[in-house]
Amino acid sequence: MGVTRIIAGAAGSLPLAVPSAGTRPTSERVRESLFGALESANLIESAAVLDLYAGSGALGLEAVSRGASSADLVERAPRAASVIERNVRAAARSLPDRRVTVHRSSADAFLRAGGPSFDLVFVDPPYDMTDAEVSTTLALLTPRLTDSAVVVVERATRSGEPDLPAGLVVDRVKKYGDTTLWWLAPADAADAGQPSAESQSA
Numbered sequence: 001m002g003v004t005r006i007i008a009g010a011a012g013s014l015p016l017a018v019p020s021a022g023t024r025p026t027s028e029r030v031r032e033s034l035f036g037a038l039e040s041a042n043l044i045e046s047a048a049v050l051d052l053y054a055g056s057g058a059l060g061l062e063a064v065s066r067g068a069s070s071a072d073l074v075e076r077a078p079r080a081a082s083v084i085e086r087n088v089r090a091a092a093r094s095l096p097d098r099r100v101t102v103h104r105s106s107a108d109a110f111l112r113a114g115g116p117s118f119d120l121v122f123v124d125p126p127y128d129m130t131d132a133e134v135s136t137t138l139a140l141l142t143p144r145l146t147d148s149a150v151v152v153v154e155r156a157t158r159s160g161e162p163d164l165p166a167g168l169v170v171d172r173v174k175k176y177g178d179t180t181l182w183w184l185a186p187a188d189a190a191d192a193g194q195p196s197a198e199s200q201s202a
Contacts, residue, residue, distance in 0.1 A: 004058055007032055009065030011094035016087045018056045019080040025056055026124060026154060030176050034152065035062055037174075038120070043150055044068050047119040050144070052107040052137065057084035059122040060100065061091050068120065070099040076106040111140035119146050124154040131163045139165035142186070151184040 004025055006014045018025050026034075038044050044063055049071040051060030060071035073088070075081045081104045088100050103110050107125070121141060125134055134153070141151065142165060150171070153162055157180045161170065164184065172183040 004028065004056065006058070006062055006065045006091065007035065009062070009067065011061065011065040011091045014065075014091055014094065016056050016058055016061065016090070017083050018058075019077070019083045025058060027176075027179070030154075030179055030181070031058065031062060033174070033176070034181060035066060038063075038150075039066060043120055048116065048146075050074070050118040050121045050141075052110075052121065052123050052141075053125045054084055054102075055080055055124065057087050057102070059124065061087060063120060063122075064095055064098040064100055065091070068098070070101075072101050072103060072110075072118075074103045074105055074107055074110045076104070078104070107137050108140055111137070111144060115144070117144055117146045117149075119149050121145070121149065121151045122154075123151060127156040127159070131159065135163040135165055138162065138168060138184075142167040145186055147186060147188065149186060153182040153184060155180055155182065 004016050004018050006012055006016060007028065045067040047068045049060055049063045049068045051057065051071060051073045054060060054073040054075040057073045060073045064071045073084050075084055081102060084102050088102060155162060157175055157178050162182055167187050168184045169187050170182060171185040174181045
């Protein structure tokens with residue numbers, strides 16, 4: 001079993017266990033760049049966060065470490081979900097006032113069940129997941145977003161732009177070699193004058 005860490009915030013430098021198989025943790029370099037951009041845009045503080053295909057839970061836990069009010073971590077694989085639960089217990093000592101909930105569920109089943117809305121969502125599906133499957137997840141996610149929500153989708157660069165459902169638009173694109181992050185926003189928010197899409201490589 002590998003190890004990563006929370007980069008910054010109240011639980012900064014805390015080691016996190018990573019499932020030995022079946023997951024693809026977001027690299028520390030990509031996470032550091034992503035969260036730096038989110039913090040610069042003031043998108044983390046007090047946010048309700050959703051981490052789909054959570055793997056080790058590193059994205060959701062990084063968000064609460066940096067000031068998000070809550071995180072829902074969704075993972076279907078039993079071994080990975082057990083690792084997430086262990087990581088949440090380890091982080092809880094540094095995050096006593098944050099609510100972090102682990103859901104042993106597929107992303108689509110979690111979204112279909114209904115519930116609260118989210119301000120910040122990480123969608124990091126397996127790279128072999130088809131565009132159609134990703135599009136289905138995004139369509140189910142759209143009704144669960146606040147008006148000013150940000151959705152960050154991680155995909156293999158070779159996959160190209162995700163097939164977006166009605167209600168979501170690309171806000172910006174950031175490439176890191178073989179990995180690309182697609183920042184999405186509700187279409188109504190984009191129409192109201194949110195920043196236009198930008199494409200960058202790193």
